[in-house]
Amino acid sequence: MSVRWRGAWHWLLPLATGVLFVAVWGAATAVFRFPSYYLPSPLEVAEAAWAERATLVRAAGSTVSGAVIGFLCAAVAGGLLAMFLASSRWLRTAFYPHVLIVQMFPVIILAPLFVLWFGAGLHSVSAITFVIGFFPVVANATQGLISTDRNMVELFRMSGAGFWQEFWLLRVPYALPYYITGLRISASLAMIGAISGELFAGSAAGGTGGLGFMVIIYNSQLRTAEVLATGFTACLCGFLFVGAVQVVGWVLLRKWHESYDQTE
Amino acid sequence: MDRQVPLVQLRGVGKRFDAGPWVLQGLALEVAAGEFVSLIGPSGCGKSTLLRLVAALSRPTEGEILIEGKAPRLGERGTVFLFQEPTLLPWLTVRRNIEIPLRIRGVGRRQRQALVEAMLGTVRLKEAAGKYPRQLSGGMKMRASVARALAQAPRLLLMDEPFGALDEMTRHHLNEELLEMRERAGWTAFFVTHSVAEAVFLSSRILVMAANPGRIHADLRVDLPYPRTADTRETDAYLRQVAEVTHVLRSVEAGGEGGVR
Numbered sequence: 323m324s325v326r327w328r329g330a331w332h333w334l335l336p337l338a339t340g341v342l343f344v345a346v347w348g349a350a351t352a353v354f355r356f357p358s359y360y361l362p363s364p365l366e367v368a369e370a371a372w373a374e375r376a377t378l379v380r381a382a383g384s385t386v387s388g389a390v391i392g393f394l395c396a397a398v399a400g401g402l403l404a405m406f407l408a409s410s411r412w413l414r415t416a417f418y419p420h421v422l423i424v425q426m427f428p429v430i431i432l433a434p435l436f437v438l439w440f441g442a443g444l445h446s447v448s449a450i451t452f453v454i455g456f457f458p459v460v461a462n463a464t465q466g467l468i469s470t471d472r473n474m475v476e477l478f479r480m481s482g483a484g485f486w487q488e489f490w491l492l493r494v495p496y497a498l499p500y501y502i503t504g505l506r507i508s509a510s511l512a513m514i515g516a517i518s519g520e521l522f523a524g525s526a527a528g529g530t531g532g533l534g535f536m537v538i539i540y541n542s543q544l545r546t547a548e549v550l551a552t553g554f555t556a557c558l559c560g561f562l563f564v565g566a567v568q569v570v571g572w573v574l575l576r577k578w579h580e581s582y583d584q585t586e
Numbered sequence: 587m588d589r590q591v592p593l594v595q596l597r598g599v600g601k602r603f604d605a606g607p608w609v610l611q612g613l614a615l616e617v618a619a620g621e622f623v624s625l626i627g628p629s630g631c632g633k634s635t636l637l638r639l640v641a642a643l644s645r646p647t648e649g650e651i652l653i654e655g656k657a658p659r660l661g662e663r664g665t666v667f668l669f670q671e672p673t674l675l676p677w678l679t680v681r682r683n684i685e686i687p688l689r690i691r692g693v694g695r696r697q698r699q700a701l702v703e704a705m706l707g708t709v710r711l712k713e714a715a716g717k718y719p720r721q722l723s724g725g726m727k728m729r730a731s732v733a734r735a736l737a738q739a740p741r742l743l744l745m746d747e748p749f750g751a752l753d754e755m756t757r758h759h760l761n762e763e764l765l766e767m768r769e770r771a772g773w774t775a776f777f778v779t780h781s782v783a784e785a786v787f788l789s790s791r792i793l794v795m796a797a798n799p800g801r802i803h804a805d806l807r808v809d810l811p812y813p814r815t816a817d818t819r820e821t822d823a824y825l826r827q828v829a830e831v832t833h834v835l836r837s838v839e840a841g842g843e844g845g846v847r
Contacts, residue, residue: 481686483661
């Protein structure tokens with residue numbers, strides 16, 4: 323029984339604090355009578371979300387598309403670049419600093435260039451998401467590939483393993499948990515990347531713009547309740563996105579990796 | 587014992603890393619096929635380094651090592667290393683872990699499966715064959731590691747303190763099982779240990795090493811007949827040998843000069 327209760331508390335406690343937070347917010351708007359363009363009440367935000375539901379769903383679909391494309395490109399390209407970098411110390415010395423430069427280069431400066439090269443819309447948004455999500459994948463996967471247990475490497479060499487056998491049968495599976503960690507970080511950045519991308523490079527061409535694009539429109543009309551509703555929609559999509567990556571990690575690692583031990 | 591061609595020969599072997607002090611110096615040794623040689627000595631006397639040289643995981647700075655008259659090459663069939671830790675690949679089940687060196691060597695699937703099944707029976711891990719390493723106890727992990735080593739049908743088995751982290755009873759059991767397996771397969775062994783009792787129980791020969799630089803201080807024969815069982819540990823002969831080796835080891839640690847050969 324105590325275990326079941328502990329399980330329930332895991333849900334009940336954050337739910338209770340969430341309700342409390344919304345109540346305080348609601349009370350504050352009632353007591354201070356803020357104009358709704360300044361700070362709308364929770365109810366106004368919920369009403370705005372319901373009224374704009376069709377637009378928000380379409381916008382979310384557009385943003386999630388950009389996020390998924392950018393994320394998948396980051397996952398594949400990041401993994402491949404990590405393999406390249408991990409294959410030799412010289413390659414790492416020669417190229418890793420440039421990977422850092424790409425990471426440090428302000429995306430705000432890249433965004434107009436992407437629009438120039440790829441045009442406003444999905445291509446540019448995906449490219450921006452890719453740039454933001456790329457580095458955590460490369461950094462983690464490279465680290466995983468080069469930190470293979472020394473004894474395991476020697477076990478393979480003593481068994482007469484060639485370079486590719488060592489690479490595919492040992493280094494890659496050893497690096498998998500590191501790679502998944504990189505993907506998790508990248509996934510959590512993907513929605514932020516896509517929305518920031520849309521702020522600079524969004525386009526309503528071919529339908530509704532994404533969530534970032536809608537924020538610009540709602541904000542220009544002082545529809546603050548809709549801006550917040552858009553924010554919560556993005557939040558929800560982010561959770562779903564990261565959740566999906568967590569599921570992938572769980573499927574791949576649950577049987578053997580310590581992070582999935584049953585004990586708390 | 588027939589000693590026509592020694593299996594392992596060391597001639598004036600020395601090892602230093604870069605410009606550091608000599609870790610090993612002036613090692614001369616001949617080991618015949620079928621011997622069980624334990625290396626014992628204070629920490630830092632180069633026991634593990636010596637094992638790694640024989641495994642060709644490292645090269646001697648001076649002198650030469652010969653296995654069946656030839657310089658050893660890394661990855662050669664016949665020489666198998668058993669590490670201090672079980673070194674199981676966590677993403678593979680016990681069965682697949684035992685199989686992996688055979689897979690690397692390109693042994694056919696059928697033959698691989700037959701060898702693995704036989705080894706699982708030998709080390710009594712049939713029930714755990716489908717489990718992952720994290721689901722096993724320390725002793726079971728080490729058993730799987732032993733099974734993986736023996737499935738490769740070694741001629742020379744190099745063991746670097748493989749049972750050091752286990753509790754005494756588990757270690758006793760594994761020692762007995764190791765000798766049983768050796769009765770059947772007849773490999774030659776180098777065994778690094780810190781335990782005099784373990785060295786005496788297992789070995790036909792014990793090399794007591796001294797440090798700074800690492801060298802062979804004494805080369806002792808163990809006059810206990812094989813097969814040895816749990817009862818062997820309670821015999822006077824065994825206890826006397828333990829006392830004798832302990833005495834030599836103490837003289838090394840006290841900085842005694844001159845070896846007993």
